[in-house]
Every structure is written in structure tokens, then in C-alpha cells.
Amino acid sequence: MYLLNRKQRHAVNYTWMIISLLLVAFLPFLLFVGLYIKSVLLIHDYSLVDLIFSKTWKPASGQFGFYPFIVGSIWVTLIAMLITAPICLLTAIYVTQYTKKYILRIMHPAIDILAGLPSVVYGLWGILVIVPFISRYLGPWLDIKTMGYSILAASFVLSIMIIPFVLNILIEIFRAIPMELKEAALSLGATQWQTIKHVLVKKALPGIIAAFGFGLARAFGETMAVLMVVGNVVRLPKSVFDPGYTLPALIANNYGEMLSIPKYDAALMFAALLLLAVSLFFNLVMHFFIVRFNKY
Amino acid sequence: MDQNTKIEIRDLNVFAGKTQILKNINIDIPKNKITVILGPSGCGKTTLLKCLNRLTDLYPELKVSGKIMIDDNNILAAKEDIYKLRQQMGLLSQRPYPLPMTIYNNISYALKLRGIRNRRETHKLVMHYLQQANLWDEIRTRLREPASRLSIGQQQRLCLARGLAVNPEIILADEPTSALDPISSQFIEETFVKLKHDYTIVLVTHVLRQAKRIADNVVFMYLGDVIEQGSVEEVFGNPKMEKTKLYLGGTFN
Ligand SMILES: Nc1ncnc2c1ncn2[C@@H]1O[C@H](COP(=O)(O)OP(=O)(O)OP(=O)(O)O)[C@@H](O)[C@H]1O
Ligand SMILES: [Mg+2]
Numbered sequence: 184m185y186l187l188n189r190k191q192r193h194a195v196n197y198t199w200m201i202i203s204l205l206l207v208a209f210l211p212f213l214l215f216v217g218l219y220i221k222s223v224l225l226i227h228d229y230s231l232v233d234l235i236f237s238k239t240w241k242p243a244s245g246q247f248g249f250y251p252f253i254v255g256s257i258w259v260t261l262i263a264m265l266i267t268a269p270i271c272l273l274t275a276i277y278v279t280q281y282t283k284k285y286i287l288r289i290m291h292p293a294i295d296i297l298a299g300l301p302s303v304v305y306g307l308w309g310i311l312v313i314v315p316f317i318s319r320y321l322g323p324w325l326d327i328k329t330m331g332y333s334i335l336a337a338s339f340v341l342s343i344m345i346i347p348f349v350l351n352i353l354i355e356i357f358r359a360i361p362m363e364l365k366e367a368a369l370s371l372g373a374t375q376w377q378t379i380k381h382v383l384v385k386k387a388l389p390g391i392i393a394a395f396g397f398g399l400a401r402a403f404g405e406t407m408a409v410l411m412v413v414g415n416v417v418r419l420p421k422s423v424f425d426p427g428y429t430l431p432a433l434i435a436n437n438y439g440e441m442l443s444i445p446k447y448d449a450a451l452m453f454a455a456l457l458l459l460a461v462s463l464f465f466n467l468v469m470h471f472f473i474v475r476f477n478k479y
Numbered sequence: 480m481d482q483n484t485k486i487e488i489r490d491l492n493v494f495a496g497k498t499q500i501l502k503n504i505n506i507d508i509p510k511n512k513i514t515v516i517l518g519p520s521g522c523g524k525t526t527l528l529k530c531l532n533r534l535t536d537l538y539p540e541l542k543v544s545g546k547i548m549i550d551d552n553n554i555l556a557a558k559e560d561i562y563k564l565r566q567q568m569g570l571l572s573q574r575p576y577p578l579p580m581t582i583y584n585n586i587s588y589a590l591k592l593r594g595i596r597n598r599r600e601t602h603k604l605v606m607h608y609l610q611q612a613n614l615w616d617e618i619r620t621r622l623r624e625p626a627s628r629l630s631i632g633q634q635q636r637l638c639l640a641r642g643l644a645v646n647p648e649i650i651l652a653d654e655p656t657s658a659l660d661p662i663s664s665q666f667i668e669e670t671f672v673k674l675k676h677d678y679t680i681v682l683v684t685h686v687l688r689q690a691k692r693i694a695d696n697v698v699f700m701y702l703g704d705v706i707e708q709g710s711v712e713e714v715f716g717n718p719k720m721e722k723t724k725l726y727l728g729g730t731f732n
Contacts, residue, residue: 363574369534385578
């Protein structure tokens with residue numbers, strides 16, 4: 184026997200659905216408000232433009248310029264995406280369109296394992312392999328002095344980290360395209376490459392953008408792996424071989440320490456607020472493109 | 480090869496691993512006629528059509544042997560120019576798969592693959608093929624819309640127009656009306672009857688009445704074998720084989 188009759192049960196379920204929906208919809212908003220309240224002290228005393236575009240970071244003397252961190256984050260993320268996007272797209276096309284099925288069956292578990300590894304592992308691997316590679320081989324080869332701990336090292340590690348993640352999504356997207364669409368294009372006399380270029384990629388475009396968007400968001404927010412190889416030097420990087428600092432690394436390195444400095448914790452909250460704002464911005468842009476390309 | 484025969488299939492065998500999907504198929508498909516392929520589900524009708532335009536190449540697990548002569552050219556032996564070869568045939572599948580483009584570009588893409596790039600000519604031909612597929616009047620103001628916005632029946636006619644746009648000699652249709660409403664089905668049927676003066680049509684269908692209405696020639700298949708073939712009067716009026724009688728009588732399908 185039920186405690187409630189059908190109509191009442193329906194009402195209860197319905198209410199719960201609405202509550203969960205509101206909760207999910209308002210979570211980002213709540214985060215935003217929370218962070219804003221915590222950082223309002225800083226925003227009040229300095230102008231927003233100053234905080235974002237000032238280059239001097241001297242918390243002890245009350246100078247909070249986030250520009251180096253923002254630039255560091257953007258560089259690291261964009262270079263990581265520049266490496267990731269073509270590799271993932273071409274690999275996904277290759278394994279779904281050109282190879283025998285069993286290759287995919289072998290690759291899939293490997294990709295899953297890679298996608299699930301903790302980021303510390305990637306960070307350590309970066310310190311052991313990428314950093315020495317840059318300082319000992321790539322730098323000297325290009326005649327550039329570098330310690331190895333650099334924007335480039337962080338981008339490499341990040342891309343290695345998000346490639347399995349993005350690749351997984353892309354493979355699923357290409358596999359979901361019906362065989363008949365491919366047959367339709369081929370039956371018109373298109374070559375396999377024409378079919379891929381003009382039909383399959385176009386069909387998959389919203390999904391491809393979404394996959395890149397997820398990768399971007401992950402790269403931008405990634406803390407540990409980047410922090411371990413980026414050098415953590417507060418300075419505007421002049422080249423990708425210079426060390427840098429990112430917003431997540433700033434928060435992770437300093438929260439809980441040095442909080443005796445006035446407004447320091449407000450500054451870290453502001454950094455989190457920036458992260459959130461940029462993530463939301465990425466999301467909006469991504470959705471715009473998905474809607475734009477989803478009409479086919 | 481007989482003057483009136485367009486496609487001559489000889490000793491066609493298709494294996495998927497150890498299972499044989501098509502067994503020693505021999506069929507003559509006459510020129511400018513509608514040849515209907517009948518048979519219960521899973522008997523190999525779709526596979527047969529895929530052999531005709533070499534879409535079997537897409538499935539490495541399928542091993543195809545035998546001869547398919549189209550105008551004295553064994554297409555199974557063709558090594559290059561499979562693309563040209565596929566353009567001899569327009570394909571219409573069970574459900575419509577419009578390309579992810581506008582309505583107009585669905586046709587103009589086929590034209591481009593055929594080598595037509597001139598804009599005026601493209602324009603003229605897009606209109607021509609849409610008219611041929613009985614779609615032009617409905618969508619003449621919507622040419623720049625995504626093809627996926629059309630109804631299923633309209634999409635299927637768009638796919639027919641697209642198939643005609645490669646300027647084929649043969650039309651391969653795999654249950655083209657099975658997802659359509661009666662009116663759209665009738666449109667397609669009428670179009671086929673009109674088109675057979677210029678094209679050779681191979682049609683797979685499960686609808687016996689449709690076969691009776693428009694077929695000139697009938698091929699009946701069962702579990703990968705051709706059981707019986709002949710003119711529609713012969714096969715429907717006086718079937719020789721027991722299985723054909725049972726199938727046409729509706730005892731199994
Ligand atoms: N690529 C393939 N690999 C293995 N088996 C296949 C493959 N393609 C088709 N088959 C098998 O061949 C048989 C014939 O399939 P086919 O699609 O040609 O049947 P059909 O006559 O078109 O049936 P339906 O009327 O249901 O469309 C089926 O048993 C199917 O499972
Ligand atoms: Mg079939």
C-alpha cells in the first residue's frame with residue numbers, strides 16, 4: 184500500500200523535480216554570489232579594470248594586479264587547445280573511418296584509463312619528461328634559454344591530459360553518425376575524403392564544438408598538473424619558454440597561507456570569481472556555436 | 480549481352496565470414512523497366528543492391544565474388560573510378576538521409592560531384608530535378624532552409640532528386656516508401672513509373688500491392704537464393720515455385 188494516492192504522489196514527484204531543477208539552475212548563481220560577497224572588499228577598494236589589467240602583484244604593499252595570472256591562464260589554455268584540437272579531430276576521424284574495428288576496441292580501454300588518471304600523475308610526468316625535454320633539447324635547439332618550467336611545458340602537459348578526454352567524446356560522436364548518411368554521400372560519387380570533409384564533419388560539428396568546449400573548460404580550470412610545471416613566477420611571460428602563473432595555481436598555492444596580509448583572501452576569492460566568469464563565458468560562446476550549427 | 484538487358488548478374492556470392500548472404504545469384508535486369516525484388520526480411524535484398532553500386536566496399540567483412548555486368552563492364556572488377564561508377568546509379572534508401580546542408584545544396588552538391596560548377600546551370604538543374612521528384616512546387620520558397628526541416632515524405636523526394644542529379648542510368652531503391660504516408664508513397668510510385676522511360680529501376684519492396692502496381696519484372700528471393708524471376712504477369716499470375724506461392728499468398732513474410 185502507498186502512503187499517498189496517485190495524484191498526491193504525482194504532485195510530490197513533480198515538486199521534487201522542480202526543486203532539483205531550480206537547484207541546478209541556481210548553483211552557478213549561488214557560487215557567483217558567494218564569491219562576490221567574499222571578494223567585495225577588494226572590488227570596492229580598487230576598480231575592476233585596475234584589478235584585471237594591472238601588472239603589479241605585491242599583496243604585502245596592497246597591490247593586486249591579476250593581469251599576469253589571466254594572461255598565463257589564457258596562454259596555457261589556448262596553446263593546449265591548439266595542440267589538442269587537430270590531434271583529436273584527426274585521430275577520431277582516422278580510427279572511426281579508416282581503421283579496422285578491432286583497433287578501436289583496443290584503443291578504447293586505453294583512452295579510458297588515460298582519461299581517468301589523476302592530474303598529479305600528469306604533473307609528475309611533466310616534471311620528469313617534458314620539463315627536461317624543453318630545458319635540455321627543445322630550448323637549446325631553438326637557441327632559447329629556458330629552465331623548462333614554462334608556459335609551453337604546462338600546455339604540453341595539459342594537452343596530453345585532455346586529449347584522451349576530448350578524443351573519447353569525438354569518437355562517440357563520429358560513431359553515432361548513421362552509416363546510411365555516409366552511404367548516401369558515397370552513392371553520389373563522393374570520395375571517402377570528400378564524404379568526411381563535406382558531410383560527416385559538418386554533421387558532427389555541434390558535437391565537435393561541444394567536445395572542444397569541454398576540453399577548453401577543463402584545461403582552463405586545471406590546477407595541479409599546471410601548477411607543477413608552469414614555474415609559478417608572477418611575471419608577464421614574453422614567450423612560451425618563460426615561466427608563468429595561472430589563476431587556479433594562484434589560489435591553490437596560496438589559500439590558507441599568508442592570510443594575515445590584509446585583503447589577501449579577498450584577492451584569492453576574486454581570482455576564483457574570475458575563473459568562474461571566464462568559464463561561464465566559454466560556455467555561452469560554446470552554446471552559441473552549437474545552436475548555430477545544429478540546424479542541419 | 481542482350482540489347483535489352485541493362486544489368487547482368489552472374490554467379491554472385493557474398494560471404495560475411497562463414498555465413499553466405501547471397502548464394503549464386505543470376506539475374507537479368509532489363510533496360511527501362513521496373514524490376515522489383517521481393518523476399519522476406521533478411522534474405523539479402525539490401526546486400527544485393529549494395530553490390531550493384533559497390534557500397535559493399537565499405538564493409539571489409541563482406542567478401543563479394545562473381546560478375547555484375549553493366550553495359551559490358553564488370554563493375555566488381557573495377558579498380559579505379561568507383562566514384563564514376565556509383566554515379567551511374569542513384570540510390571534511394573529505406574529512410575531519407577538528407578545531407579547536412581540546405582535543400583538547395585543537397586542537389587547542388589551532387590551536381591558539383593558530377594562536375595557542374597556553373598551557377599546558372601546549377602540553378603536550372605536544381606529546379607529541374609526537384610520538379611522531376613515532384614517537390615519543387617512545395618519548397619520553391621524554402622530552398623535555403625536546412626534539408627532536415629522538411630517532412631519525412633519531402634525528404635525522401637529530396638533524396639530522389641539528389642539521386643537523379645548525378646545523372647544516373649539506373650535507380651536503386653531500397654524500400655523507399657516504407658517510412659512514408661500513403662500520399663507520399665503514391666508520389667514516389669508515380670514518379671518511378673514516369674522515370675522508367677529514361678532510367679532502369681531496381682526496387683526492393685515488402686508491399687506486394689506496390690509490386691503489382693508498378694513492376695514490369697519480379698525477382699523473388701529467399702534466404703540468399705533467387706527462387707523465381709520473370710515478368711510480373713508470370714510471377715504473380717502463375718508462380719512456379721512453392722515458396723513463391725506461399726509468399727505471395729501472404730503465408731510468410
Ligand atoms: N555487414 C554485414 N556483416 C554480417 N552480416 C551481414 C552484413 N550485412 C548484412 N548481413 C546479413 O545478411 C543478411 C541479409 O541482410 P539484408 O540487409 O541484405 O537483408 P534484407 O533482405 O534487406 O532484409 P530486410 O527486408 O529486413 O531489409 C542478414 O542476415 C544480415 O544479418
Ligand atoms: Mg533491407
